Amino acid sequence: MVEPIILKKTLKAYFGYDSFRDGQEETITAALKGQDTLVLLPTGTGKSICYQLTGYLLEGTVVIVSPLLSLMQDQVEQLQLLKEKRVAALNSLLDYSEKEFIIRHLNEYKFLFLSPEMLQNERILAALKQLKISLFTIDEAHCISQWGMDFRPDYLELGKIRAVLGNPLTMALTATANRQVKEDILACLKLDPLQTTQIVHSVDRKNIALVTITCDKDKKEQLLKQVKKLKKPGIIYFSSKKMADDMADFLRKSLAIRVASYHSDLETADRILLQQQFIYDEIDVICATNAFGMGINKKNIRFVIHYHMPASVEAYLQEIGRCGRDGKPSVAILLYEPGDGYIQVRLQENDLPTEAMLEHVYRKNIVLEGSCSVSQQRLLENYLASKIPLAQAKQQLRARVIRKEEQLRYMITYAETKECKRRVLLHYFEEKLNKTVENCCSNCGIDEEIYEIDEKNLENRAFSSVDSWEKILQEMFSLETFKRQD
């Protein structure tokens, strides 16, 4: 048993903080007792401290499964800033010799980041088997449920991987999970629900006002109106890349603010550049698809607008959770037009194979290339390889389709409800709203002015006339960076 005083001293020594934030100490204490943990803490409460501090107090290497290369790079850099040299990300950004070097020196690292896909690599898995793993961490664990079912099936293999590695002490971390997602995470990792300590804090972010504006063919005008008057910076989400591009142009021309669009068509270098510019307040508004956001650690985002709604309440909460991390009043606005749900239905249609496809593939015993989407093809191949009986496969698929429909339906319920939005949102996570929240939602009524630009004080103008020379230099410097990248 590690005394709380030791924990605090370690926190101060390694991270420089005087006290823990909600949930951190609880999590670390449980892990140090040897308990597997499922940790649900709201965005921006320092989840990484949980596995990092635990790692420092245990012998061996912390292995962290992370969904994005950029996220891995971020975490590596942050640890390096804290003077930790024994840290590496084992991924495709490395060349052959770098990779080999890390694999040969695994036990010299304290923190090792990799993707679920990388864990499928035989050579790497064999090396990890020889390693003393102090803690097996799954960062952004909701990806298991959100992506594992179709988009990134290797997420569903993590349980097997865990078993191969001798079931090391495990910590799964996320900011958004309702009961079903928690069940998915535990089941996938093959964690016993009764033996796993769940540290669950409210997903409610009280400083984010929840607003829905019901539109009638006037979304574009509504968007312009809102973006014009709201305090910046902010993010606007779209469900198409083209739309994100077009609207970025439109807003840039209409409002003379600094707007950029962000989606998967961008080159990696451009993505990094945009993220940096946004973080350093050189961009006011980002028009993005759901590619943007995970790992964006910016405190002062004032609004998140959804031009199109996402496919689930989890995704919605993830996305709106990116504003107001500094605790100041922020607003999440959903621009909703009845029928919007249909876009998501169509988007998801090609994710899962149909029963007809499944039958065809089982009969012919082969998946024909080009006969369906990449995601469908991969899933069909998985079914074929796994030798799951047809009836069972069918049932599983049917369940997944129903699940997606339910998720979307609840999102629509949220959009259309006349009751308190916060209550409806929290209900999805089986939470009750105990006391009333000031500036709660558009149904309870909010004071709109606190989210709007204060014209008199000229606060929040894109370019201030009193820019310090430091800031001007900084901007020149980033321009140079831009040229070089180009």
Added chain:
DNA sequence: CGATAAGCCGATAACGGCTTATCGGTGCTTTATT
């Protein structure tokens, strides 16, 4: 659903205007030859 592309129509020739069809969103990986 809504935006866009493709196809079709009449009619002395190229093209506006119509209907119909299609598509939309997330990321990891890759080892070997000009």
